[in-house]
Amino acid sequence: MSGVVMFFMQIINGLNIGSIYALIALGYTMVYGIAKLINFAHGDIIMVGAYLSLVLLNTGMHWSLATILSILGCALLGFTMEKVAYKPLRKASRISLLITAIGMSYLLQNSFQIIFSANPKPYPAFIHLPALKIGSITISSNYYTTFIVSVFLMIVLNLYIKKTKMGKAMRSVAEDEGAARLMGINVDQTISLTFIIGTGLAAVAGILYSNCYTIISPTMGSLPGIKAFIAAVLGGIGSIPGAVLGGFILGMVETLVKAYISSQLADTIVFLILIVMLVFKPAGILGKNVKEKV
Amino acid sequence: MDTSKVVLEVNDLGINFGGLRAVDSLDMVIHENELYGLIGPNGAGKTTVFNMLTGVYPPTDGTIKLEGQVINGKTPHEIAKLGIARTFQNIRLFKNMTVKENVLLSLGAHADYNFFTGIFKLPKFHAQELAMEDEAMRLLDVFELRDDSEKLAKNLPYGKQRELEIVRALGVHPKLLLLDEPAAGMNPQETENLMRTIDVVRKQFGISILLIEHDMKLVMGICEKITVLNYGAMLACGTPEEIQNNPHVISAYLGE
Numbered sequence: 001m002s003g004v005v006m007f008f009m010q011i012i013n014g015l016n017i018g019s020i021y022a023l024i025a026l027g028y029t030m031v032y033g034i035a036k037l038i039n040f041a042h043g044d045i046i047m048v049g050a051y052l053s054l055v056l057l058n059t060g061m062h063w064s065l066a067t068i069l070s071i072l073g074c075a076l077l078g079f080t081m082e083k084v085a086y087k088p089l090r091k092a093s094r095i096s097l098l099i100t101a102i103g104m105s106y107l108l109q110n111s112f113q114i115i116f117s118a119n120p121k122p123y124p125a126f127i128h129l130p131a132l133k134i135g136s137i138t139i140s141s142n143y144y145t146t147f148i149v150s151v152f153l154m155i156v157l158n159l160y161i162k163k164t165k166m167g168k169a170m171r172s173v174a175e176d177e178g179a180a181r182l183m184g185i186n187v188d189q190t191i192s193l194t195f196i197i198g199t200g201l202a203a204v205a206g207i208l209y210s211n212c213y214t215i216i217s218p219t220m221g222s223l224p225g226i227k228a229f230i231a232a233v234l235g236g237i238g239s240i241p242g243a244v245l246g247g248f249i250l251g252m253v254e255t256l257v258k259a260y261i262s263s264q265l266a267d268t269i270v271f272l273i274l275i276v277m278l279v280f281k282p283a284g285i286l287g288k289n290v291k292e293k294v
Numbered sequence: 295m296d297t298s299k300v301v302l303e304v305n306d307l308g309i310n311f312g313g314l315r316a317v318d319s320l321d322m323v324i325h326e327n328e329l330y331g332l333i334g335p336n337g338a339g340k341t342t343v344f345n346m347l348t349g350v351y352p353p354t355d356g357t358i359k360l361e362g363q364v365i366n367g368k369t370p371h372e373i374a375k376l377g378i379a380r381t382f383q384n385i386r387l388f389k390n391m392t393v394k395e396n397v398l399l400s401l402g403a404h405a406d407y408n409f410f411t412g413i414f415k416l417p418k419f420h421a422q423e424l425a426m427e428d429e430a431m432r433l434l435d436v437f438e439l440r441d442d443s444e445k446l447a448k449n450l451p452y453g454k455q456r457e458l459e460i461v462r463a464l465g466v467h468p469k470l471l472l473l474d475e476p477a478a479g480m481n482p483q484e485t486e487n488l489m490r491t492i493d494v495v496r497k498q499f500g501i502s503i504l505l506i507e508h509d510m511k512l513v514m515g516i517c518e519k520i521t522v523l524n525y526g527a528m529l530a531c532g533t534p535e536e537i538q539n540n541p542h543v544i545s546a547y548l549g550e
Contacts, residue, residue, distance in 0.1 A: 165402030172388045172399050179386040182348055184374035184403030184466050 005136050010259045011252070016143045016212065018251020019150035023205040024228030025235070025243035026157065027198030033174040033238040034194045037086060037097050041104035043225010045199045049074045049206030050216045051112060054123055063126040071203040078199025079192055087188070105222070112218035120217040123210040146208045153201060154244055161240065170194060174238065223267075227254075230274045236287025245285060299326040300361075301470050301502045302347075307356035309346060316342045317526045319356070324470065324519075329496055330504045331517035335546060338523040340506045341383060344472050347504075348380055349373040361469065375404065377469035381459040381476060383506075389448035393439060393458055396447050397430040400465030433461050436495060453484050457491070464499065471495075473505045477512065485509075489516050510547065514538060522546070 024046060031039045052073045056066035085104055089097050129141035161167035172180040173190045181187050209224065210216050231250045235242025250270060258266045277284065304322040308315065317339040324330045332340050345351045347358060349370040358366045365373055379400070388396050434440045437457040442450060447458060456476055463471055476492070477485040493516055496503050507513045513520060514534040522529040522543050530540045537543055 165398070168391070168395055168399045168402060171391060171395075175388045175390060176386050178350070178370075179382065179388070180399075181370040182350070182374055182380055183400040183462065184371050185399070186371050186403075 002136075006259070008137050010255050012137070012139055012143055013259075014252035014255035015248065016146050016251070017255060018248035019147050020205050020209050020224065020247075021228045021231045021251050022244045022247025023150050023153065023201050023208075024224060025231040025247045026154070026240065027202050028229050028232040029235070029237055029240060029243040030170075030194050030198050032232070033240075034170060035082075035086065035090075035191050036094065038101060038229070038237075039086075039104075039198075040098070040101040040225070040229075041081065041108055042198065042202060043221040043223075043228065044105050044108040045074050045078065045202035045221065046206035046209060046224060047112060047216070047218060047221035048077060048108060049203030050123065050210040050220065051116060051218075052203075053207050053210070054121065054216060057124050057126065067204075067207055070207060071200050074203035074206075075196040075200040078195040078202075081199075082192060082195040087191075105225075109218050109222070116218060118218060120215045120220075123214045123216045125211045125214050127211045142208075142212045146212065149204065149208060153204060157197070157201070158240065166190070166193060227270060230270060233274060233284055234277055236284025239284065239286045242284055242286035298328075300324070301326050301328075302504070303357075303359040303362075304347075305357045305359075307343070307346060307353050307358065309342060309351055309354045315526055317346070317523075320521075320523070320528055322521055322531075324502050324504060326502060327496065327500055328502050328519060329493065329517050330502065331513040331520040332504060332506050332523065333508070333510060333513050333520060334523035334529070336508075337525075339526040340523055341474060342526075343523070344380060344474055344506065347373075347472060348378055371403070374466050377467065378472065379463035379466035379468035379470075380472035381456075381463050381474055383474040383478060385452075385455050385459060387447040387455055387458060387462070389446065391447060392444055393434065393447055393450065394427075394430050394443040396458060396462045397433055397465045398426055400462050401426045401429060404467060430465070433464050436464075436498070437461055437491065453480055453488075456480070456488070460492075460495070464495070468501055471501050471503045473503060475506055475508060477507065477509065485512060492516065 024043065027042050027045070028039065031037055031042070049070050052070040053066050056069055057063065081104060085100050086097060089100060125142070127142050127145050129145065131141060132139040132144055161170060169180065169185045169190045170193070172183070172185060173187055177187055206221070227250060228247065231246035232243045233246070234249060235244070235246030250273070253273065254266050254270055257269050261269075300323055302322070302324040304320055307320040308318050310316070320343065322330075332343060334340055342351065346353045346366070349365070349368055349372070353366050356366075357364055360373075360376055360378060363376070365376060368376070388399065391399070431440055431443065434443055437454075437460065439454065439458060439461060442454065447455065450458060460471075460473065460476065473492070477488055480488060489512060492503065492505070495501070505513065505517060514537070517534060519532065520534060520537045521531045522537060522540075524546045529546055530537055530543050532540070
């Protein structure tokens with residue numbers, strides 16, 4: 001394989017994993033923007049989505065129905081998680097919320113280990129479209145499907161937030177919750193909706209991810225979850241375009257490091273990016289510098 | 295005036311913050327289409343009264359009735375929907391949204407299409423969306439803000455931001471509009487214009503307005519009725535002439 005072809009293959013790999021990170025990062029950033037909470041259990045929703053769809057596919061259900069039901073299942077889980085674990089703590093300190101979120105993450109991982117055992121399970125991938133051939137580059141259907149679906153969802157989400165009244169309500173709550181309330185916005189409902197959308201997107205990410213890697217385990221969500229969190233921080237947490245940008249940058253960096261430097265160093269470099277970012281530009285690439293109120 | 299419909303009736307309203315009695319046994323009746331002033335020195339509890347009327351602070355005792363319905367205990371967004379809207383002493387616009395979006399937001403809190411019609415862009419959604427855009431622009435016209443409708447709220451000059459806050463509050467379709475020092479930081483010319491517009495708004499929309507102001511002279515000029523607060527307690531209540539000649543008020547403002 002020539003160097004140029006190899007490079008393009010890596011770019012495609014990077015776009016693939018980057019779009020998955022971006023989908024997950026969107027959930028992180030939306031929830032942070034509105035509820036000021038880093039939902040560390042968000043990564044585990046990918047895993048829940050993957051297992052739900054596995055169980056449904058194994059019953060012989062058509063993949064489309066299985067996918068829709070898995071997304072709805074995760075959305076319901078996100079909704080419940082917020083109501084049960086986070087809402088009662090909304091007036092508590094941020095650190096309590098953060099600890100609860102970490103606890104929630106372990107709760108999900110461990111309950112899935114009890115139900116499905118800790119052993120990885122094969123996932124019956126269902127994306128079987130013809131591969132795309134451009135010159136000497138072949139792109140498998142998983143890759144372009146992941147990319148197209150993710151970009152499509154990002155565009156829809158962006159339009160939803162920009163154009164609809166619920167989207168405007170979300171932006172207003174993110175800016176000034178108190179003022180939004182006084183303009184008649186139901187803040188509780190808006191926060192619930194944010195969790196529903198975020199976890200729904202994570203479910204999609206989980207299913208796309210499982211189609212690429214075809215092996216799932218109860219801890220599969222934790223590393224992509226952390227990386228998506230880094231992507232959100234990199235782009236500027238709270239910023240939706242930032243999450244998408246951060247996701248793609250991270251996916252690309254990770255893939256290129258794996259290909260050209262060392263596959264063992266890939267994660268080290270990704271985490272190094274987080275540290276460097278936090279030191280030099282804590283607000284992220286597209287984040288606003290928040291001036292401390294005196 | 296007293297024969298017209300009562301919009302807001304406040305009885306024996308009080309609130310404690312820990313050991314501090316911030317507002318004590320306040321009574322107030324605001325009639326339909328009335329322009330009512332709430333004045334008092336700094337720290338008298340004026341903004342606290344606003345916060346109780348809008349549900350931000352639950353009163354410790356007393357009742358608040360909007361058109362006969364008791365509203366204390368309701369959440370701020372419920373109260374907004376029932377018809378009390380407000381502006382803020384320190385401007386609290388949604389700064390990163392456009393001028394029009396700020397107004398659409400409060401209009402949208404009342405539109406009755408839901409999540410799904412919004413996602414699937416059903417015809418009802420389109421019809422309502424268009425009607426709302428139209429109404430937003432008409433509201434912006436009241437303060438000649440139409441040409442700024444696509445600007446981000448944070449890029450408006452200060453005076454216009456204050457006006458936009460009033461427009462946004464009008465989007466709630468209030469029966470009672472609470473204005474918290476709307477003229478703060480304005481020069482005398484701007485203040486005079488603003489006061490005239492407030493009067494126009496009241497007549498054009500047929501709403502009642504409760505106005506907090508610092509500046510006695512200003513309130514005297516346009517309000518029909520005034521309540522004076524001092525240290526959380528009602529010092530006087532009456533027409534501007536009655537207030538101006540009330541010895542308690544004079545001593546509170548000027549000292550003994």
